[in-house]
Amino acid sequence: MANSYLPLFRPGDTVTFGVTTAVTAGQVVEVGTADMTVAPAAAASAKVVGVAGHDAAVGDKATVEVGKPIHELKASGAITRGQRLETAAAGAVRTLAAGTAVYVALTSAVDGATVRAIQL
Numbered sequence: 001m002a003n004s005y006l007p008l009f010r011p012g013d014t015v016t017f018g019v020t021t022a023v024t025a026g027q028v029v030e031v032g033t034a035d036m037t038v039a040p041a042a043a044a045s046a047k048v049v050g051v052a053g054h055d056a057a058v059g060d061k062a063t064v065e066v067g068k069p070i071h072e073l074k075a076s077g078a079i080t081r082g083q084r085l086e087t088a089a090a091g092a093v094r095t096l097a098a099g100t101a102v103y104v105a106l107t108s109a110v111d112g113a114t115v116r117a118i119q120l
Helices: none
Strands: 014-019 028-031 037-040 048-052 061-066 070-074 084-087 093-095 103-105 114-119
Touching: none
Parallel strands: 014 037
Antiparallel strands: 014 061, 028 037, 028 048, 048 061, 070 114, 084 093, 084 103, 103 114
16 A cells, blocks of 8 residues: 655644744744744744734643644754755755745754644
8 A cells, every 4th residue: 555645734724832922813923932832923024834813821822823734744954943944855855055945844853853844
């Protein structure tokens, strides 16, 4: 039997994230300071995850409406959460160097490990 793959979350799904800076319902949120966390988006943020579904304090969990798929991908080289990612050899992803950003890392990962990333 052949392998198959589905994204972790699809557009329109709600995803639960930890909160590193308090968020308010309807606020645009970006990658926070820990894996799978969010904080209010900064001006011209390149790390947007989605929109907070409700108010949440630091340390709480927040439901976020995501507009793009979230995937688990193989890291080529070390990746730090919040970095923009491009494609790498053999279908992996790496930190943006010379190509086109296609994902934002939601978790950090070492070379060869799995990284969670939201598609841009």
